[in-house]
Amino acid sequence: MKAGFVNIFGKPNAGKSTLLNALMQEKLAIVSPKVQTTRHRIKGILSTGDYQIIFSDTPGIIDPKYKLHEKMMQAVKSALEDADLALLLVDVKDDLNEADQIFSALRLKVPSLVVVNKTDNGSKEQIEKATTFFKEKKYAKEVIAVSALKGIGVAELLQKIVGYLPEGEPFYAEDEISDLPTKFFVAEIIREKIYALFEEEIPYQTTVVVAEFKQKSTLIKIRAEIVVQRESQKAIIIGDGGKMIKQIGSMARVEIEKFLEQKVFLELFVKVRPNWRENDLYLKEYGY
Numbered sequence: 674m675k676a677g678f679v680n681i682f683g684k685p686n687a688g689k690s691t692l693l694n695a696l697m698q699e700k701l702a703i704v705s706p707k708v709q710t711t712r713h714r715i716k717g718i719l720s721t722g723d724y725q726i727i728f729s730d731t732p733g734i735i736d737p738k739y740k741l742h743e744k745m746m747q748a749v750k751s752a753l754e755d756a757d758l759a760l761l762l763v764d765v766k767d768d769l770n771e772a773d774q775i776f777s778a779l780r781l782k783v784p785s786l787v788v789v790n791k792t793d794n795g796s797k798e799q800i801e802k803a804t805t806f807f808k809e810k811k812y813a814k815e816v817i818a819v820s821a822l823k824g825i826g827v828a829e830l831l832q833k834i835v836g837y838l839p840e841g842e843p844f845y846a847e848d849e850i851s852d853l854p855t856k857f858f859v860a861e862i863i864r865e866k867i868y869a870l871f872e873e874e875i876p877y878q879t880t881v882v883v884a885e886f887k888q889k890s891t892l893i894k895i896r897a898e899i900v901v902q903r904e905s906q907k908a909i910i911i912g913d914g915g916k917m918i919k920q921i922g923s924m925a926r927v928e929i930e931k932f933l934e935q936k937v938f939l940e941l942f943v944k945v946r947p948n949w950r951e952n953d954l955y956l957k958e959y960g961y
């Protein structure tokens with residue numbers, strides 16, 4: 674039996690969450706075309722009869738600009754210290770030198786595999802160039818090209834990962850897929866819909882908290898709060914005659930029901946918490 678911890682690093686938008694979901698064959702991490710969608714370390718636990726891998730998706734590596742960013746980077750740093758293997762993810766079209774600088778600066782002590790992602794989106798030459806480039810780097814044990822989105826190369830990557838895991842007993846029960854509470858995933862699904870429905874700034878000003886999660890006879894009643902920084906943002910989230918918040922609610926409900934495999938009654942409220950991104954108490958309350 675093999676068991677170990679694998680952490681996924683990379684710049685915002687490299688496709689870390691998509692790769693985690695592809696490896697897990699389950700949607701755990703939310704995905705959006707906007708950068709900095711992931712704010713926490715999300716663990717996905719993949720168990721078979723032969724191995725258990727505990728994957729951890731990290732927020733993209735960035736320079737902290739506000740306190741929420743600092744918390745996000747602490748999540749990256751804490752991930753550096755506790756893995757058996759690191760996956761360094763890079764978009765095939767990214768600036769390779771810049772990615773190299775970021776990966777070198779991590780000073781990883783654990784073995785790492787460079788994963789060149791989005792091969793469906795790159796030419797043969799680009800894929801080869803990126804692969805050759807990273808093969809020469811000291812920190813790269815191996816370089817693997819994948820498309821997380823299309824699932825190309827993901828099974829091969831999984832095989833390689835297992836090869837680097839230490840022998841050991843599983844850390845979690847076989848039916849656990851994450852160490853994060855269900856409430857967290859529900860809030861994340863709602864947050865994903867906000868990323869999908871709103872332009873530029875709104876998603877970054879917003880967080881979601883599940884205030885109530887109750888099993889009633891035939892359904893689960895969920896009350897969630899969408900937290901924004903200003904009244905004007907509240908008005909945008911609600912929309913004309915409540916149009917937008919209804920849309921968030923109906924999109925999120927469909928997906929939450931799929932995730933929980935149960936009928937859900939979802940109530941959404943918007944709360945204004947001035948400057949929550951800079952406030953330690955709020956950040957703590959919202960799980961950062």
Ligand SMILES: Nc1nc2c(ncn2[C@@H]2O[C@H](COP(=O)(O)OP(=O)(O)OP(=O)(O)O)[C@@H](O)[C@H]2O)c(=O)[nH]1
Pocket residue numbers: 683684685686687688689690691692703704705706707708709710711712731732733734790791792793794819820821822823
């Ligand atoms: N074409 C293509 N797009 C991909 C692939 N993997 C991810 N994407 C897209 O890239 C965007 C970012 O993907 P995410 O998985 O959210 O990226 P991330 O690295 O977790 O991003 P952060 O949360 O900002 O750190 C999304 O629009 C994905 O659909 C891929 O293999 N091919």
